[in-house]
Amino acid sequence: MDDLKITAATRNQLNQMLHIVEEFSNDIGMQFGLDKCRTLNIVRGKIQQGEYQMQNFQTIEAMGEHEIYKYLGMKQSQTIEQQTMKCELTNEFVKRVRQVLRTNLNSKNMFKALNSYACSALSYSFGVINWSRTDIERLQRKVRTLFTKTHNHYPRSATERTMLPRHLGGRGLIDLGKQLEKQITNLRSYFYRQGENSTLHRAINQIDDSTPLQLKSEEARSYHHTDQKKLRIWMEKPLHGRHPDEISQNHVDTASSNYWLVSGKMFPETEGLLLAIQDQVIPTRNYFKHIVRDPSVQNDKCRYGCQTSETIQHITGGCQAFAATEYKERHDSAGIILHQELAMKLELITTEKVPYYKYTPEPVVENDRYKLYWDRSVLTDQHENNSN
Numbered sequence: 001m002d003d004l005k006i007t008a009a010t011r012n013q014l015n016q017m018l019h020i021v022e023e024f025s026n027d028i029g030m031q032f033g034l035d036k037c038r039t040l041n042i043v044r045g046k047i048q049q050g051e052y053q054m055q056n057f058q059t060i061e062a063m064g065e066h067e068i069y070k071y072l073g074m075k076q077s078q079t080i081e082q083q084t085m086k087c088e089l090t091n092e093f094v095k096r097v098r099q100v101l102r103t104n105l106n107s108k109n110m111f112k113a114l115n116s117y118a119c120s121a122l123s124y125s126f127g128v129i130n131w132s133r134t135d136i137e138r139l140q141r142k143v144r145t146l147f148t149k150t151h152n153h154y155p156r157s158a159t160e161r162t163m164l165p166r167h168l169g170g171r172g173l174i175d176l177g178k179q180l181e182k183q184i185t186n187l188r189s190y191f192y193r194q195g196e197n198s199t200l201h202r203a204i205n206q207i208d209d210s211t212p213l214q215l216k217s218e219e220a221r222s223y224h225h226t227d228q229k230k231l232r233i234w235m236e237k238p239l240h241g242r243h244p245d246e247i248s249q250n251h252v253d254t255a256s257s258n259y260w261l262v263s264g265k266m267f268p269e270t271e272g273l274l275l276a277i278q279d280q281v282i283p284t285r286n287y288f289k290h291i292v293r294d295p296s297v298q299n300d301k302c303r304y305g306c307q308t309s310e311t312i313q314h315i316t317g318g319c320q321a322f323a324a325t326e327y328k329e330r331h332d333s334a335g336i337i338l339h340q341e342l343a344m345k346l347e348l349i350t351t352e353k354v355p356y357y358k359y360t361p362e363p364v365v366e367n368d369r370y371k372l373y374w375d376r377s378v379l380t381d382q383h384e385n386n387s388n
Helices: 008-027 082-101 107-118 133-149 159-163 176-194 199-207 227-236 242-247 259-263 268-279 285-292 312-317 326-345
Strands: 041-043 046-048 069-071 074-076 364-366 371-373
Touching (some): 082 133, 107 268, 133 159, 133 176, 159 227, 176 199, 227 242
Antiparallel strands (some): 041 046, 069 074
């Protein structure tokens, strides 16, 4: 029994209850903690000062005009202290986000921890505290700022991807605005359903126009984007939208293309960098000259001597300087996996399967039916051009 909110009509009942509890406490050798109790006497909307005296001449102090008490986690007096609670909840939310970002979790588990541990600090207040659209956007902007400071989000990357599901190319962070609307919708449905049989709920539904539920109005607010709308906004961006447009083509397996995000086994920093590469915001010469429009960059040709514009596409697959080194290593890393699978399927090797990073292919493996080459030059016949 910590905090009591009473009116003058309940004084006698309170007195009887305290007397019974006190006698019971004395019987079992316990002391009733009156120092923890306070009274709040409200008459016609105004706080009435004055201590409450019990039958045993003990007194319960009254709350001051500017004092507040905590009930079910919410600080309130005559009404819930909205600004105080917003400030405390925001600080707790940011603190939990920082704690999660300091862990060494892989990307998928880190975002799961953010959704379950950090976002729960706010979701408890949805439907009770009046969170505005501006409040939610400010919180989500703060999260992206913390991501950037910890190198988990690259500057100028598509912000929509942060809150998109991983199978759609995002990172899976809960959309706080969407969660807020979902909570309010569920609470509104509960009150309307209870109002069919309960006079109290029906009365509340008819007069409530001050809480976030707005039960008096039949139309619920909705201003946050669905996943499909976020995806559409992302695709409509001239630069960021190139990647989702490419993987949405009919000849591309979108699910397989996004599987590396669904598995989420990378470090968050590595994942953020790869997303920045897909969004084409890596500081290439082409990006600085044509996107950022940096006046100090006059030449957008490849810095390795190629006479081609230095774009992401050129660096990842078209630069002659990397053809015999990085490109070949990337090709061989995939080829090793295929080589072992083919060799075992065709019974060219009889040893147990080993992890791909421990497998070293032989230049030639063969049996009576098949021969499999690895990294060998193949001489082919040259045919004359008979197109004329």
